[in-house]
Amino acid sequence: MAAIQFGEIEGIKEGDTFISRQEMTNKGLHRNTVQGIDGNGEHGSASIVLNGGYEDDKDYGNLIIYTGHGGNVNKKQIRDQSWDDPGNKGLLISEMHGLPVRVSRGPKHKSKFSPEKGYQYGGLYMVTSHKYKKGAHGFWVCLFRLEKISSIVSNSFDIRELSVDYKTGETSRVASTILRIVRDTRLSRKVKELYNYTCQICALRIEFNGVGYAEAAHIRPLGKPHNGKDLLNNLLCLCPNHHVMFDKGHFTINNDFSCEGISEGITVLDGHILDPDNLNYHKEHHK
Amino acid sequence: MAAIQFGEIEGIKEGDTFISRQEMTNKGLHRNTVQGIDGNGEHGSASIVLNGGYEDDKDYGNLIIYTGHGGNVNKKQIRDQSWDDPGNKGLLISEMHGLPVRVSRGPKHKSKFSPEKGYQYGGLYMVTSHKYKKGAHGFWVCLFRLEKISSIVSNSFDIRELSVDYKTGETSRVASTILRIVRDTRLSRKVKELYNYTCQICALRIEFNGVGYAEAAHIRPLGKPHNGKDLLNNLLCLCPNHHVMFDKGHFTINNDFSCEGISEGITVLDGHILDPDNLNYHKEHHK
Numbered sequence: 001m002a003a004i005q006f007g008e009i010e011g012i013k014e015g016d017t018f019i020s021r022q023e024m025t026n027k028g029l030h031r032n033t034v035q036g037i038d039g040n041g042e043h044g045s046a047s048i049v050l051n052g053g054y055e056d057d058k059d060y061g062n063l064i065i066y067t068g069h070g071g072n073v074n075k076k077q078i079r080d081q082s083w084d085d086p087g088n089k090g091l092l093i094s095e096m097h098g099l100p101v102r103v104s105r106g107p108k109h110k111s112k113f114s115p116e117k118g119y120q121y122g123g124l125y126m127v128t129s130h131k132y133k134k135g136a137h138g139f140w141v142c143l144f145r146l147e148k149i150s151s152i153v154s155n156s157f158d159i160r161e162l163s164v165d166y167k168t169g170e171t172s173r174v175a176s177t178i179l180r181i182v183r184d185t186r187l188s189r190k191v192k193e194l195y196n197y198t199c200q201i202c203a204l205r206i207e208f209n210g211v212g213y214a215e216a217a218h219i220r221p222l223g224k225p226h227n228g229k230d231l232l233n234n235l236l237c238l239c240p241n242h243h244v245m246f247d248k249g250h251f252t253i254n255n256d257f258s259c260e261g262i263s264e265g266i267t268v269l270d271g272h273i274l275d276p277d278n279l280n281y282h283k284e285h286h287k
Numbered sequence: 288m289a290a291i292q293f294g295e296i297e298g299i300k301e302g303d304t305f306i307s308r309q310e311m312t313n314k315g316l317h318r319n320t321v322q323g324i325d326g327n328g329e330h331g332s333a334s335i336v337l338n339g340g341y342e343d344d345k346d347y348g349n350l351i352i353y354t355g356h357g358g359n360v361n362k363k364q365i366r367d368q369s370w371d372d373p374g375n376k377g378l379l380i381s382e383m384h385g386l387p388v389r390v391s392r393g394p395k396h397k398s399k400f401s402p403e404k405g406y407q408y409g410g411l412y413m414v415t416s417h418k419y420k421k422g423a424h425g426f427w428v429c430l431f432r433l434e435k436i437s438s439i440v441s442n443s444f445d446i447r448e449l450s451v452d453y454k455t456g457e458t459s460r461v462a463s464t465i466l467r468i469v470r471d472t473r474l475s476r477k478v479k480e481l482y483n484y485t486c487q488i489c490a491l492r493i494e495f496n497g498v499g500y501a502e503a504a505h506i507r508p509l510g511k512p513h514n515g516k517d518l519l520n521n522l523l524c525l526c527p528n529h530h531v532m533f534d535k536g537h538f539t540i541n542n543d544f545s546c547e548g549i550s551e552g553i554t555v556l557d558g559h560i561l562d563p564d565n566l567n568y569h570k571e572h573h574k
Contacts, residue, residue, distance in 0.1 A: 060458060063451050083496045096500045097479070098471055163510025164350050171347060174510040176470040179502060183463040184385055192384070206528065208535045209370045213383045215466060223450025223461040240527035241493065248495045 001031050004039065006046045006099050007124065014123040017115060018104075021049070024119055029102060037069055039090030044099045048091075048146075049119065051106030056135050056143065059111035064103065064125065066091075068142030080140040083132070088142045095127035096248065098179035101146060124149045126178075129247075132287055149178075182243070188216030191235040191272075199239035200267050201259070206239065215243040219253075219278040226281070233275040236266070249286030253279050288318050291326065293333045293386050294411065301410040304402060305391075308336070311406055316389060324356055326377030331386045335378075335433075336406065338393030343422050343430065346398035351390065351412065353378075355429030367427040370419070375429045382414035383535070385466035388433060411436045413465075416534075419574055436465075469530070475503030478522040478559075486526035487554050488546070493526065502530040506540075506565040513568070520562040523553070536573030540566050 009028050018024045021033040030038045030047045036054075039045025050057060053075060054067035068088035071079040083089060094101050103122045105114045113122065125146040135141050164171045197212025198205040206213040217236045220228030228234050238246060245251055251261030255276050258265045260283075268274060296315050305311045308320040317325045317334045326332025337344060340362060341354035355375035358366040370376060381388050390409045392401045400409065412433040422428050451458045484499025485492040493500040504523045507515030515521050525533060532538055538548030542563050545552045547570075555561060 060451050063458065089496070089498070092496055092498045096495065096498045097476065164347050165511045171350065172510070176472045176509075178468060179471040179475075180469040181465060182467040182469075184466040185463045188466075189384065204528065206532055206535070206537060208383065208537055209376070209379060211376070211379045211383045213531055213535065222463070223459070224452045240531050241491065244500055244527050245493055248493070248500065250493060250495055 002028065004031070004043050004046050006044070007102075009102075012121055014121060016121050018119045018121070021106075021119065024049075024104065029121060030104060035069065035087065037087030037090060039087055039094070041084070041086045041089035041093070043090070044093035044097060045087060045090030045101060046094075046099070047102040047104070049104045049106055050109040050111075050114070051119075052108035052110060054141075055137070056133075056141055057109075059105075059109070059113055061113050062148040064146040066144045066146055068144065071139060071141075077135060077137040077139045077141065081142045083142060085142075091127055091142075091144050092130060095130060095144070098126065098177065100124040100149060100177075101127060103146065103148075122148075130249075131285055180244075182215055182240075184216065185218075185222070185230045187230050187232065187235060191216050191232055191237045194232075194269060194272060195237035198237065199242055200237050201242040201262070201264050202239060203267070204239045214238065215240055217243050217246050219274070220281040228278065228281070231275075233273050234278045236274075246282075252283040252286055255279060289315065291318070291330050291333050293331070294389075296389075299408055301408060303408045305406045305408070308393075308406065311336075311391065316408060317391060322356065322374065324374030324377060326374055326381070328371070328373045328376035328380070330377070331380035331384060332374060332377030332388060333381075333386070334389040334391070336391045336393055337396040337398075337401070338406075339395035339397060341428075342424070343420075343428055344396075346392075346396070346400055348400050349435040351433040353431045353433055355431065358426060358428075364422060364424040364426045364428065368429045370429060372429075378414055378429075378431050379417060382417060382431070385413065385464065387411040387436060387464070388414060390433065390435075409435075417536075418572055467531075469502055469527075471503065472505075472509070472517050474517050474519065474522060478503050478519055478524045481519075481556060481559060482524035485524065486529055487524050488529040488549070488551050489526060490554070491526045501525065502527055504530050504533050506561070507568040515565065515568070518562075520560050521565045523561075533569075539570040539573055542566060 024030045025033050036049050037045050038047040056067040058065040068081050070081040070085045071077055103125050104119050105122055106119050107117050125148050127144050128147050129145045131143045132140055133143050163174050192214045197214040214237050217238050218228050219234050220226055222228050251259050253259050253266055257268055311317045312320050323336050323340055324332050325334040343354040345352040355368050357368040357372045358364055390412050391406050392409055393406050394404050412435050414431050415434050416432045418430045420430050450461050479501045484501040501524050504525050505515050506521050507513055509515050538546045540546050540553055
């Protein structure tokens with residue numbers, strides 16, 4: 001088998017169609033003709049094919065909730081899935097390492113984005129989160145949230161680093177991709193000011209000339225389907241490390257402010273009420 | 288004086304012109320009629336006016352090298368500037384806290400982007416870095432790099448978080464702004480693999496289910512004017528905290544791999560050669 005290749009394949013563009021899985025394999029888009037995930041637990045997963053195999057899959061075009069591999073026979077879930085399955089571990093690697101995943105759709109995949117026959121390449125996606133969830137069938141499955149890169153950044157070229165020649169004034173862009181975007185809301189500043197830009201877990205205050213840097217983390221994510229609110233009872237002031245660790249489920253927070261996954265607890269000031277429902281939501285999400 | 292206001296001012300859009308500084312003040316765009324920086328060392332700086340006051344200013348439209356406040360009499364630099372000047376400290380705060388800065392240009396500012404008479408509002412910028420530099424006049428000045436937000440993200444609306452109603456499939460965006468973008472290059476992965484996603488400063492390995500997360504830092508930034516290269520001798524594998532700290536100049540690295548600004552040294556594997564010129568460039572930049 002050829003070495004795994006991430007990103008666009010030369011000669012193939014979004015919207016291109018293929019008669020069969022075999023043709024996709026021959027052209028290097030997806031290196032196997034049966035499995036939905038092309039990837040492994042060492043390098044990551046580079047491509048998925050949606051073709052109606054899993055009842056928990058959901059396809060909204062720019063956003064896909066994708067069920068991992070395993071425990072499925074004749075389209076029925078008969079046992080729990082595992083993060084250690086090579087395809088699933090590969091998608092986790094793609095999430096953590098910011099690797100792009102090619103998405104293709106087949107004729108048996110029920111969505112308005114699927115081709116009637118054959119297979120269609122739908123572009124590059126990023127895995128933005130993962131979840132272990134008990135489905136209606138009673139078994140635990142690994143779910144991945146994939147967002148289309150062109151929908152995260154409308155013109156991905158423009159996210160590259162600006163380069164300028166001070167003499168001629170000519171500007172250009174340096175090739176790069178996005179690993180992570182730290183977003184901020186209006187209320188983010190409030191929680192950071194409350195804690196004077198000091199991490200509520202490790203008390204680190206990153207600073208330059210006395211000016212602090214910290215990040216605000218929403219305990220329950222904003223927007224649908226999470227429906228978390230942009231309120232102080234849903235916000236934490238964290239250093240970048242604990243922000244990544246919290247978002248990726250490396251640790252969760254108990255109602256008594258002890259933590260699971262790390263040895264430290266969380267410092268919460270008088271007057272900063274954390275909504276226990278939000279803490280539980282985060283815990284459930286990262287079970 | 289009215290409270291400081293960050294971001295767009297209601298009723299004013301990019302390209303709008305003003306007869307005088309007084310009109311800008313009356314409309315809330317820039318709260319004082321003389322100083323180039325509207326801001327303070329507590330809340331940040333919300334607005335600057337470029338009007339030919341400083342010889343070290345450079346204006347490339349989407350990118351501006353802006354000289355801080357102080358030590359300048361009749362357009363001549365007569366003493367060193369200080370980070371503790373309220374306007375300069377304010378711009379540092381805007382950089383560290385991701386606050387947008389309004390940029391306006393006046394008639395005495397020599398650039399093709401300046402109006403012939405009166406003042407023109409040029410849009411929102413982010414302060415992306417700062418530098419203490421000895422100018423041709425022999426004095427040290429505080430320089431700020433400002434990049435136009437719409438040039439960092441071509442459609443800033445699209446950087447907001449995607450929200451989806453799983454039942455109806457309707458998608459929308461949750462209002463947010465960007466605090467920080469972590470970019471990655473092709474070679475970034477190599478240095479992260481070399482160190483198995485472990486920070487070269489603190490040995491932290493953030494992980495979920497055994498999958499590591501780390502960030503690659505370019506010692507000398509890519510592109511002009513820095514001209515750093517995307518090579519292993521210019522790359523470090525860092526945790527998010529030490530990446531922010533390194534980029535903001537919280538610490539620098541000596542040729543013997545000890546560090547200034549933090550107590551730890553840096554671990555460098557055999558075969559990973561760091562170019563001393565790159566280390567010195569970073570040090571000079573953050574002097």
